[in-house]
Amino acid sequence: MQYTEFRARLLGWYGAQARDLPWRKDRDPYRVWVSEIMLQQTRVAAVIDHYHEFLRRFPTVEKLAAAREASVLAAWSGLGYYRRARMLHAAAKVIVREKKGEFPATSDGWRELPGIGRYTAAAIASIAFNEAVAVVDGNVERVIERIAGKRLVGEAFWTEAQALLDAARPGDFNQAMMELGATICTPRAPACLTCPVADLCVTRGELPATEKGPRQKKREIHFVLCCERDRVLLVQRPRDASLMAGMWELPETTGAHPGTKQIPRSARNDKSNVKFSLKHSITVTDYTVRVWRQAANGAQGEWVNVKRLKGLALTGLARKILRKADLFPEKPVRKLHASDSRV
Ligand code: SF4
Secondary structure, three states, X not given: OOHHHHHHHHHHHHHHHOOOOHHHOOOOHHHHHHHHHHHOOOOHHHHHXXXXXXXXXXXXXXXXXXXXXXXXXXXXXXXXXXXXXXXXXXXXXXXXXXXXXXOOOOHHHHHOOOOOOHHHHHHHHHHHHOOOOOOOOHHHHHHHHXXXXXXXXXXXXXXXXXXXXXXXXXXXXXXXXXHHHHHOOOOOOOOHHHOOOHHHOOOOOOOOOOOOOOOOEEEEEEEEEOEEOOEEEEEEOOOOOOOOOOOEEOOEOOOOOOOOOOOOHHHHOOHHXXXXXXXXXXXXXXXEEEEEEOOOOOOOOEEEEHHHHHHOOEOHXXXXXXXXXXXXXXXXXXXXXXXXXXX
C-alpha cells in the first residue's frame, strides 16, 4: 500500500467534495462531541435539525450540565437510543463540576467520561484537538477491508486504520475515511468509477459475503389513540424501565400500562377499528404498529395538550404515530443524499 499517495488523494478529494454539514464548520469540542453522539446509529439527514435545535437550547456545556434531564430528553426526542442523551448529560456534569468546564484534550481523557467509547473518543480528540489517533466505525471498516482485499477482525481494523492515518491532519483524515464510506464506498454497489483511491484499492467492488447478518424478527404491537378536544392521552414509561425510561408514549393495549383496555382478539380481525397502521424498526425487530380508535372512557394516563408535545420527551414511535395522526407540529427533516449515514 502506498500510504503517502493514499492520504494525499483522500484528503484532496475530501477538501473538494465533502458535504457541507453544520458540525464541520468549526472544531469546537462541545459541538464536535454533541454531533458525534447524535450520529451514533443515526442517519446524517435525521441529525441535522436536532443538532441545531439542541445547540439552541444548550449552547454550552455549562447550560447542558445545568439542564433538567427531562429537558435534555425532550430535545433528543426523535433521535432514539435515549441512553446517549442521558450519558451526554452525565458527562457534561462531570466536565463542569470536576474539570471546571475544561474538555479533555486526548482520546484517553474522553474515554473516562460517561457514554464515550473508543470510536467517539478518537473522533473528538482527532477533530477538535488534532490528536493523531484513528477512528474505526462501520464505514471505515468497509473501506479498509475493500482496499486491503481481505476480511479483518477486531483489533486488526484499528491497527490498519492507524497505519493509514495522516498524522498531520488526523481530524480531516478520519472524517474523509468516514465520508468515503458514506458516499462512495457504500455497502451496496460502491461507486468505484468516481473513487479517489480506486487504483490503490485491491477489491474495487464488494468483497464476497461471508455470512448472513442477523435475521430481522417481526412483531405486531397495538396502541390506542384517545383524543379529546386539543388533548391526547399519553402514558409515561417507568423511570426504572431498561429502555426509554421516563419517556412518554401512547397507551399500549397489551396491558403493559395499568388501566389500558385489552383489545379482544376477535376485534383485532375487524380492521375497521384500526385508525391506521405503520411500520417501525428497532435494531433486529420489524414492528407492524396498529393504532386503534378508542373512546377515553376508563383509559388511564395523562391528558396532554398537543401544543406541549414538541417539548415533551416522546419516544420515537410515539412521535411517528402522532405525526401520522397530524397531531405533531414538526417541520420535515431536510433531505440529503440517500446514502447519508455514519453507520
Ligand atoms: S475503489 Fe471501490 S471498493 Fe475500493 S475504496 Fe473505492 S469505492 Fe471502495
